[in-house]
Structures are given as structure tokens and as C-alpha cells.
Amino acid sequence: MTILVVGASGATGQHLIAHLLKQGHTVRAVVRSAERLPESIRNDGNLFIIEASILEISDTEMVEHVAGCDAVASCLGHNLTFKGMYGKPRRLVTDAARRLCAAIKVNKPEKRIKYVLMNTTGNRNRDLDEPISFAERCVIALLRLLLPPHEDNEKAADYLRTELGQNNPIIQWSAVRPDSLINESEVTEYEVYPSPTRSPIFNAGKVSRINVGHFMAALIDNDALWQKWKGQMPVIYSKMSS
Secondary structure, X not given: OEXXXXXXXXXXXXXXXXXXXXXXXXXXXXXXXXXXXXXXXXXXXXXXXXXXOHHHOOHHHHHHHHOOOOEEEEOOOOOOOHHHHHOOOOOHHHHHHHHHHHHHHHHOOOOOEEEEEEOOOOOOOOOOOOOOOHXXXXXXXXXXXXXXXXXXHHHHHHHHHHHHOOOOOOEEEEEEEEOEEEOOOOXXXXXXXXXXXXXXXXXXXXXXXXXXXXXXXXXXXXXXHXXXXXXXXXXXXXXXXX
């Protein structure tokens, strides 16, 4: 398959690309600078690098970049700096999702395209009416007010849930919700649930970035797994913390 990955140079995006290349897929990676990718990935013959800021790509170019792709994966996120959290673009993840999906529709693909979004356990799946305590509601309301990236993640998932929906004839989606991200060098056992099994605010679990990349790649590569989680917001924990 051919997969477009945005947020490709981030800590999770690099793992996703590595897994996809290992599976034998062709990857188009959108990065601000190719130098931010590890040399082992950068020199792979199945990797095609697009050096650009995702929101600065023109509509025409976006259509060209997604043409012929079987899937699009977003590992976009905001830098954990003052400028990254409070500066522009405030709706990086949401705007990218809208523009990428609009470009996919323009191409009128013959089969449904997969859109895999990296999200967060701090964002509830309202389709499932996930339980939430009063204290958690208060904290999340503060996060929404004080940390623009949190609201961006919510709106990106809401776009997939409510605007694309479950029966879109062109695009199918899955929004992967990792809990607290950590760095590990190897894939370890992990578990995936429809909803959080612990409080993301007061009792967060952990999951390695390499495990998240592995699961996202598996969703794209494995049709049976995709059928299980399409249109859903699976929560992933490394097994030691689930």
C-alpha cells in the first residue's frame, strides 16, 4: 500500500514510518525538514519525503500528495513550548484533518481510504457515553480553557465522528488514544480497549511511542484489525500499566 504520514518527524511518527516500511509499504512523509528523520529511515527506498509545513501546502498540492494513497495517518501534535501551545496554528490537528479529507474526496478514490488519527485519552468518545466524574469534568474544562492543544484534539476527533461519521462512502477512520506517552526502544506487549480502563486525569497509565506507532501501522496493514476498530477511538496501554 501507499500511505501518507503527517507529523512524520515527531517521536511517534518516526516509529509509525519505521513499522510501515518494515511491512513493505510505500510511505510519503510530510516533514518540515528531512534532517529530522533518522538516517536509517531517511535512506529507505520506499520512503518519499515531502518537505513542507502541512497547513502551508496548497489545496492543489494536497490533492496530489494524497492521490493514489490507500491510507493517511496523522501523528501531528503541538510542541510543548509556550509558542507551540499558545501560538498559531491553534487548530493544527483539526485543520490538517479537514484539509486532508477534503483532498481525498477530490480524488474520488475507487475504494475507501483509511484515516488514522493519533489522539489522546483525555478526549472522551461521546459516541459511547463514556463515564466521567465531576472532578474529571472540572479538570478537563480547565484544560480546554487553558491549553489550546487539548481542544484541538477534541475538535479533530469530533470532525471524524460527526462530519465524516460511520458510513462515509469515501473515508473510514480510527482515532487512536494513547495514555501518557513514554520512550522505549522496542515494541512490548500492549492492550487495546474501546474506552479508558482507568482515569486519564487521576490514574493515567503509560504507553510507549513505539507501541503506538506499531498499533497504528497494524491498523493500516491488517484488515481484520481495521474492521474491529474502524469508526472507533481505541485506547492503548502498554501491558505493564493497563
